Amino acid sequence: MATTLPHKDVAIIGLGWTGSILAYELATAGLDVVAIERGPWRDTATDFPPSWAPDELRYAVHLDLFQRPAQSTVTMRNNLKQTALPVRKFGSFIPGNGLGGAGVHWNGMTYRNMETDFNWRTHNEQRYGKQMIPEDMTSQDWPISFQELEPFFDQFEKLAGISGKAGNLGGEIQPGGNPFEGPRSAEYPTPPDKQPYGATLYAQAAEGMGLHPFPIPSANISQPYTNPLGVAMGQCTYCGFCDFFGCGNYSKASAQTCVMPALVLQKNFTARMNANVTKINLDSTGKKATGVTYVDDSGQEYIQPADLVLVCAFSFNCVHLLLLSGIGKPYDPVANTGVVGKNYAYQCTSSVNIKLPGKILNPFISGGAVGMALFDYNGDNFDHSSLGFIGGGVLQAAHTGGKPLTQLVSFPGTPSWGSGWKQATKENYQIGYSLGTQGAVQSYRDAYLDLDPTYKDPYGSPLLRMTFDWHPNELKMSQYITGKLAEIGKAMGASEVFATPAKAPYTVIPYQTTHNTGGAITGTDPTNSVVNKYMQTWDVPNVFVFGASVFPQNGGFNPTGNVGALAYWGAHAIKTQYLKNPGPLVPA
Amino acid sequence: MRFVRAAAAAVALITGAMAATPDAAVQGAANGQTIADGKYLAAAGDCVACHTASGGAPFAGGTVIQTPFGRLIGPNLTPDQATGIGAWTDDQFVRAVKYGIGHNGAHLYPGLPYVYFNEVPRADILKIRAYLNTLPPVNNNIVSNQLPFPFDIRFLMAGWNLLFFPDHGDFQPDPSQSADWNRGAYLVQGLGHCAACHTPKNAFGGDRMSDEFEGYVVDGANAPALVDSANDGLGAWSVDEIATYLKTGHNAYADASGAMSSVITHSTSNLTLADDRAIAVYLKSLPGRQTAPQPIAATDPAMVAGMHVYADECAACHMTGGTGEPGLVPALRASPVVAADKPVTLTHVVLNGARSVATEAAPTASAMPAFRGILDDEEIADVLTYVRNSWGNAAPAVTADQVSDLH
Numbered sequence: 001m002a003t004t005l006p007h008k009d010v011a012i013i014g015l016g017w018t019g020s021i022l023a024y025e026l027a028t029a030g031l032d033v034v035a036i037e038r039g040p041w042r043d044t045a046t047d048f049p050p051s052w053a054p055d056e057l058r059y060a061v062h063l064d065l066f067q068r069p070a071q072s073t074v075t076m077r078n079n080l081k082q083t084a085l086p087v088r089k090f091g092s093f094i095p096g097n098g099l100g101g102a103g104v105h106w107n108g109m110t111y112r113n114m115e116t117d118f119n120w121r122t123h124n125e126q127r128y129g130k131q132m133i134p135e136d137m138t139s140q141d142w143p144i145s146f147q148e149l150e151p152f153f154d155q156f157e158k159l160a161g162i163s164g165k166a167g168n169l170g171g172e173i174q175p176g177g178n179p180f181e182g183p184r185s186a187e188y189p190t191p192p193d194k195q196p197y198g199a200t201l202y203a204q205a206a207e208g209m210g211l212h213p214f215p216i217p218s219a220n221i222s223q224p225y226t227n228p229l230g231v232a233m234g235q236c237t238y239c240g241f242c243d244f245f246g247c248g249n250y251s252k253a254s255a256q257t258c259v260m261p262a263l264v265l266q267k268n269f270t271a272r273m274n275a276n277v278t279k280i281n282l283d284s285t286g287k288k289a290t291g292v293t294y295v296d297d298s299g300q301e302y303i304q305p306a307d308l309v310l311v312c313a314f315s316f317n318c319v320h321l322l323l324l325s326g327i328g329k330p331y332d333p334v335a336n337t338g339v340v341g342k343n344y345a346y347q348c349t350s351s352v353n354i355k356l357p358g359k360i361l362n363p364f365i366s367g368g369a370v371g372m373a374l375f376d377y378n379g380d381n382f383d384h385s386s387l388g389f390i391g392g393g394v395l396q397a398a399h400t401g402g403k404p405l406t407q408l409v410s411f412p413g414t415p416s417w418g419s420g421w422k423q424a425t426k427e428n429y430q431i432g433y434s435l436g437t438q439g440a441v442q443s444y445r446d447a448y449l450d451l452d453p454t455y456k457d458p459y460g461s462p463l464l465r466m467t468f469d470w471h472p473n474e475l476k477m478s479q480y481i482t483g484k485l486a487e488i489g490k491a492m493g494a495s496e497v498f499a500t501p502a503k504a505p506y507t508v509i510p511y512q513t514t515h516n517t518g519g520a521i522t523g524t525d526p527t528n529s530v531v532n533k534y535m536q537t538w539d540v541p542n543v544f545v546f547g548a549s550v551f552p553q554n555g556g557f558n559p560t561g562n563v564g565a566l567a568y569w570g571a572h573a574i575k576t577q578y579l580k581n582p583g584p585l586v587p588a
Numbered sequence: 589m590r591f592v593r594a595a596a597a598a599v600a601l602i603t604g605a606m607a608a609t610p611d612a613a614v615q616g617a618a619n620g621q622t623i624a625d626g627k628y629l630a631a632a633g634d635c636v637a638c639h640t641a642s643g644g645a646p647f648a649g650g651t652v653i654q655t656p657f658g659r660l661i662g663p664n665l666t667p668d669q670a671t672g673i674g675a676w677t678d679d680q681f682v683r684a685v686k687y688g689i690g691h692n693g694a695h696l697y698p699g700l701p702y703v704y705f706n707e708v709p710r711a712d713i714l715k716i717r718a719y720l721n722t723l724p725p726v727n728n729n730i731v732s733n734q735l736p737f738p739f740d741i742r743f744l745m746a747g748w749n750l751l752f753f754p755d756h757g758d759f760q761p762d763p764s765q766s767a768d769w770n771r772g773a774y775l776v777q778g779l780g781h782c783a784a785c786h787t788p789k790n791a792f793g794g795d796r797m798s799d800e801f802e803g804y805v806v807d808g809a810n811a812p813a814l815v816d817s818a819n820d821g822l823g824a825w826s827v828d829e830i831a832t833y834l835k836t837g838h839n840a841y842a843d844a845s846g847a848m849s850s851v852i853t854h855s856t857s858n859l860t861l862a863d864d865r866a867i868a869v870y871l872k873s874l875p876g877r878q879t880a881p882q883p884i885a886a887t888d889p890a891m892v893a894g895m896h897v898y899a900d901e902c903a904a905c906h907m908t909g910g911t912g913e914p915g916l917v918p919a920l921r922a923s924p925v926v927a928a929d930k931p932v933t934l935t936h937v938v939l940n941g942a943r944s945v946a947t948e949a950a951p952t953a954s955a956m957p958a959f960r961g962i963l964d965d966e967e968i969a970d971v972l973t974y975v976r977n978s979w980g981n982a983a984p985a986v987t988a989d990q991v992s993d994l995h
Contacts, residue, residue, distance in 0.1 A: 045955035046941070050904035051962060224913050232838070232915035232952040237904050249904060250916055250954065261951040 002293060002301040008034045008270075011292050011306035013277045013321065016101020017560065018546035018567040019312035020255035020263060021159070024229070025571035026308075027266040029579070034304060035269070036294050038071065038276040038313075039098025044257045048248035054241035060406045065105050065246065067095040067314070071276070074316065075452040078469040078505045080333065086455050086463060092508040093346075093516055094244075095314040099273065100255040102314055102514055103560070104246045107368025107400060108219030108253060110162045111557040112153045112565070114379050115146040115182040120553065123380060124390050132390060134473060138343055139442045139553040143524045143533035146182040149565050152572070154185050156564030157217075160253030161225035161233050164188035164217035178214045180375040193222045193236060193370045198361045198433045202397030203372040205491035211376045216398060217561070218369035219253035229262035240401030242368025252368065275302075278459050280309050280325035280543060289327075289543045295459060307582070308542050308574070311520075312567075315549040316344070319449045319519035320464040328520075328530050328539045331448050333467075339530050341449035343518040344466065345554040348393070348439035348474045350482040350501045353409050353432065354494035360430045363402035363409075371398030377481045378556045379440070389476040393439035393556030395485045402429065409434050411498050435489055437481050438513065439502070440556035441474055449519045470504045478502035515559050517551035525588065532586040534573040535566060541584045544570055626719030629712050632863070633779040634855035638662035638699070648672075648726035653699050654807060656793060658735035660699040668725035678714055685713050688749065695745035697733070698793070703752070704781035707759040707774070752794035765873075772870025775863060780855070785811035785847070801874050803928060808994075809846050810933040812924030817876030819982055820929070824922030830868035835861055836950035838915040841922060843944035843954055846933065857947045883982040884973065890985060894974025897967050901959065902975075910979040916954045921979035931972060931986055935994045938968050965991040 010026050012019045015037035027033045047053075058064045067073075067090065075084035096102030116123045119141045124132055133139070166187045167177025192215035195203070203213040220236040227233065236251040250257050263269055274297040281290045281303065291305035311318045322328055322340050331342035373396040375381055384390055401407055409432030410416075414424045452465035482501035489497045523529025526538040531550055537543045546567050548559045555562075577585050630636070639662045641650030649664035667674035673681060673691075680691040688695060688702035696702065705713075733740055759778050761770040776782045788796045788804045803813035803820070813821040822830060825841060832839040834856035837849065844852050856864055884891055899908075906912050910920035920926050925933050936942075941958035959968065965988040972991075976983035 043955065046957055049957035051901045051957065051959070224916065226915060230949060230951050232913075232950065232954070234905070234913040234916050239904065248957075250913075250952070261946060261953060265946060265948065265951050 002303045004303045004305065007305040007307075008032050009306065010034070010308045010310065011036060011304050012310045012312050013280075013292060014038070014101060014311070014313035014317075015099050015255065015271060016096060016312065016314070017103040017255050017564055019101075019310070020259040021156075021564065021567040022310050022312060022546065022571050023269055024259055024263045024266070025568070025575065027263065027269040029575050030268070032268045033266075033270070034272060034306070036272045036275045036277050036292065036304065037099060039096075039274065041271070041273045042099040042104060042246065042256050044246070044250055044254075045248055048246035050237070050239065050248045053245060053248050054239060056241075056403045056405045059105075060244040060403065063090065063094055063244070065096065065098070065244070066090060067097040070458070071097070072317070072320075072457045073463060075455050075463050075465045076508050077465070077467050080446060080467060083454075084452055084465045084467070087508050091510060092506075092512045093514040094511070095317065095514065099260070099271070100246070103254045104256065105244050106219070106252075106254075106560060107243045107398075107558070109369040109398070109558040110157065110160065110164075110217045110219050110561040110564075111394070112181060112561045113142075113146065113149070113555060114180060114375075114381075116380050117555050118142040118144060118146050127380065128385060128390070132384070134471075136445045137442050137471075137473065138445055140343075140521075140523060140528060142552060143522055143529075144569070149569055150182065150185055152565040152568040153561060155568045156561065158189050159227050159229070159258055160219050160564070161189050161221040161227055161258070162217050162219055162253070163190040163193050163215075163222040165192050165215055167214055176214060178373075178375050179212050180378065180381045188217065190221050190223050190225050193218050193220060193367065194238070195372060196238070196362065196365050196370065196399070197359070198356075198363065198399055199370070199372040199397040201356070201359070201492050202435065202488065206372075206374055206488050209488065209491055211374050211488070213372045213374045216369050216371050216373045216396065218367065219560075220247075220367035220369050221251055221253065227258055229259065231258055231261045233257065236367050236370070238365050238367050238370060240364045240366045240403065243400050272296075276459075277313075277321065278324070278461065280311070280321060280327060282326065282540065286326065287540060289540050308544075308578075311543065311545045312547060315516050315547050316449060316464055316466070316519060318545050318547055318549045319344075322520055322530065322537070322545070323449075323451050323464070324461050327537055327543055330450060333446050333448055336445065339521070339526070339528070341519050342530075343443035343521045343552055344447050344449045344468060344516070345441040345443050345518045345551070346468060346506070347513045347515040347554055347556075348441050348470065348478050348502045349512050350437045350439065350478050350485075350499070352435040352482060352485045352489045352500075353411060353498040354435065354489040354492065355411070355428065355496040356431050356433060356493060357495045358431070361399075361433055362430070363399050363407070363433070366399060366401045368400050369398070370400070371396055373398070377484050387476070387480060389473045389480070391440035391442060391473070391477055391556060393437045393477070393481050395481060395488065396436050396438070397433075398436060399434050408432070411496060435485050437478070437485055438515070438557055439474060439478050439481060441554045442471070443518060443553040444471055469506050470502055475502060475504060515548070515554060517548040517554040517559060520545045520549040521552045522550040523552065532584070534577075534585045535570040536573075536578070536585050538584075538588055542582065544574070546570055622715050622718045623722055626715035626717065628858070629716050629779060630719055631855050631858040632775055633705070633716070633781070634851055635665070635716070636854040637850055639665045645724070645726045645728070647720060647723055648728045649730040650728065655699060657739045660697055661730050661732050661734060663730045663732050664726065664728045665720050666723045666726045666728075667721050668727050671727050671729040672725055673717075673720065674725060678717060681717050682710050682713050685716075686710070687755070688745070688753070695742045695749070697735070697742075697745060698748075698753075701781040701784050703795075704778055704783065706753075706756055707778040709758045712779075748792065748794075752792065766869070768866045768869040769873060771863065772866035772868065775859075775867050776870050780867065782814065786814050801871075802877075803924065805930055805932055807847065808932055809936065810925055810928045810930070811847070812928055812933075814871050814924075815874045815876045816872055817880075818922060819880040819980075820924050820927035821876050822871060822924065823876050827865060827868040827872055830871060831861060831865040834859070834864040834867060835947075837945035837947045838950045838952075840914045841912070841919045842925075843916065843918050845937070845942040845944050849945035852945050852947065857949070881982045881984065884977040884985055886978075888973075890970045890973045891977060893967070894970035894972070897963065897971040898974055901963065902971065905956075910975065915950055916952060920975050921981055923981075926976055927981050927983040929984070931976065931983070932994065934972055934975070935968070935986065935991055938963070938972065939991070939994060960995070965995075
């Protein structure tokens with residue numbers, strides 16, 4: 001028997017980056033806000049002290065910070081003909097769990113969509129003709145422009161204290177920054193990180209080839225910083241334990257570090273931890289949410305009534321909740337109807353491992369977003385006319401650490417265990433270096449999310465089913481940009497270059513990236529999207545969705561900059577428009 | 589009974605100074621400004637600290653105050669007729685605050701810091717009362733005196749007062765000093781009752797006036813020296829840095845934790861920056877010690893061992909030069925807590941961790957993890973010795989036994 005709790009103005013599902021930003025913005029606007037988070041409370045200093053938190057076995061191998069498959073998992077298949085099976089150990093992607101969500105263990109690379117990423121389909125059709133877009137490719141324009149979102153990118157970067165160098169300030173190209181970025185209204189809040197030796201060699205080689213390397217915009221901040229909420233951050237110590245780890249130095253921007261100190265002082269904010277939202281409740285019309293149902297860790301079920309429901313969980317978990325709650329029409333790839341679950345996309349990563357004889361790279365001196373990147377082969381920054389694909393990716397020297405269990409650079413012929421492995425490790429540790437790409441993934445008619453017909457979660461609800469594989473466009477793209485990266489590797493003086501572009505089929509076993517996007521995409525009208533340009537669901541106007549599930553397709557870089565900006569953009573719309581006149585912000 | 593100012597010099601009798609003089613400003617129904625002033629003055633006096641229990645109604649009493657002589661419980665100051673101060677006359681209230689005489693004529697214990705409040709003019713005390721009168725009355729009967737025999741005999745306080753409680757009367761400004769200095773002196777000596785913790789005590793709990801503001805150990809923690817001494821006082825801090833610390837709980841050097849968190853939360857963060865600055869101006873005028881001990885040589889085995897522990901366990905946050913991070917991680921140099929003669933806070937923080945205060949202006953309640961179980965007593969002693977004798981610090985070595993005693 002569910003217990004009905006006192007009414008709140010706002011119920012937020014998930015207390016990661018977007019949940020905490022929305023909670024702070026709406027609580028400081030005077031609303032009574034409750035955030036309901038599936039995982040535990042986390043505190044920067046006491047959960048991640050630098051004296052013991054760099055524990056590779058606990059965090060990088062046993063995945064302590066992440067969603068447990070026992071809490072919920074997804075089923076996976078490559079195409080509609082297969083039967084999906086449940087993921088029993090997260091591998092390819094690792095959704096976060098608990099306060100801060102995936103923003104605890106992220107690396108901190110904080111890119112922005114480029115201008116052409118927003119009008120992506122139109123731009124490509126205009127430049128290359130409609131025939132350049134394969135028939136089954138369902139990528140579409142964002143309903144927002146770079147200029148509209150720019151102030152909110154800036155707001156998020158200032159919240160997180162991002163370290164970087166502007167490449168385009170108000171239209172003026174700046175030396176040392178990314179010349180392909182859209183015009184920024186301001187420089188980064190803190191200067192770029194210091195660069196380790198490997199990244200320095202990469203930048204020198206790339207520059208010599210006429211390319212445009214720049215320091216990765218980094219949430220591992222370069223100097224002490226106080227954000228606009230008054231929250232203090234410390235400088236990164238380049239400890240090399242970023243990905244898979246929380247940061248106890250207050251150096252890696254995260255919800256628990258950048259937002260929670262100020263949010264917990266708001267008396268009209270409540271957080272409920274270890275509380276799993278199982279459903280968004282609708283009234284009898286199905287057009288209005290009345291609140292959410294959640295289950296706490298003792299199994300007790302609660303109904304939390306609320307006027308406004310913000311879905312701020314990890315990207316595909318948001319889609320799962322919409323499907324379980326009957327919000328929006330589920331996507332059907334055969335009939336080509338419906339929208340919820342449509343345009344699930346991923347990122348197409350690849351690596352180039354190189355040996356630099358005679359160098360002492362000290363790979364353990366690093367951070368998750370410490371390194372150099374270039375956008376020369378990203379988006380539509382290069383001519384695709386004769387290439388047979390659209391899109392590209394960032395090429396990075398971002399060797400995030402030298403951790404012994406998971407970060408040794410391997411080469412063909414290296415034994416995977418025993419004395420041969422030890423010998424190779426000894427020889428390669430200081431001279432081995434790994435370069436990487438993060439390639440864009442277009443959306444396709446047969447890449448989507450829906451409810452699994454067979455497998456259920458602990459609450460008896462169907463698991464989310466993921467249907468996904470690489471398409472020729474992405475494989476060609478990966479082949480091309482990985483080749484370009486290998487050329488830079490050679491120019492760095494590598495004696496061996498080992499390039500591994502993406503290969504079909506997609507598999508969920510080795511870790512690739514946690515940049516899962518789509519399924520609750522944003523668009524111009526209810527026939528092509530789940531949410532409007534303000535991230536408000538078309539079908540239930542008092543439900544908004546935040547996070548990467550709203551991306552219509554995935555770009556060639558990390559998504560968190562976009563995710564943060566969209567959270568502020570949505571918060572602004574709610575505060576300035578929705579609260580004054582609750583209802584659809586865009587006519588359907 | 590540590591809340592006491594000493595009376596090394598003249599001992600004056602409590603005389604007719606308590607006799608009421610009509611005070612037109614606070615007669616009758618208090619106006620809004622008087623109430624607001626009273627609320628501000630109550631903050632300056634940190635009255636909440638003793639008179640509001642954790643989670644309890646404001647000023648309804650119930651806070652347990654541990655003294656070296658036993659327990660006192662903060663009384664109910666709400667205007668409840670039966671259990672609060674609702675039935676008290678203004679004269680009775682002033683007499684209690686300023687002279688430590690209860691409404692029934694019995695002696696109060698100097699847990700109520702009347703030895704300091706003695707300097708507060710009647711008008712200010714009655715403004716506080718005007719504010720307290722606006723609170724909802726709460727029926728909460730408090731038996732304040734929980735002291736064991738013989739300290740529970742209130743009459744003994746008459747003799748104590750003779751020895752240690754000179755009636756100075758209202759604070760008298762020093763015309764040779766600035767207005768800021770005088771305001772600061774009034775707040776520090778009077779309502780702020782800073783000496784209650786920061787001045788060493790004699791065996792009877794009276795202030796050792798020859799060592800005023802030289803620091804003391806209270807409830808197992810250092811109330812550090814506030815004098816202008818670079819090694820173990822506030823000598824390295826500027827007026828603005830002291831003011832920022834009082835206002836926000838954090839500055840370039842320090843992040844308040846422990847008992848000072850409560851003072852900042854309930855008192856100094858609620859004062860105007862001008863008043864916090866005035867306090868700083870006064871503190872900076874306190875003469876510092878002229879002599880500092882010689883630092884222990886860096887080649888000393890304990891120093892070498894401590895340096896390695898520091899590099900492994902401490903430097904990631906406190907930085908290799910002991911500079912800390914502004915507003916986040918305390919500096920370990922130029923710190924009165926680090927170089928205190930008896931390093932109880934320093935040892936306690938390493939063993940048990942600490943959480944800094946969150947204020948509206950500086951909400952990051954940064955924290956230090958406990959190292960109990962990570963470092964053994966010898967390693968803790970070594971690293972404390974190292975920290976206390978590096979980067980310009982100089983202080984006696986810490987032994988493993990000292991650490992063990994604080995477990």
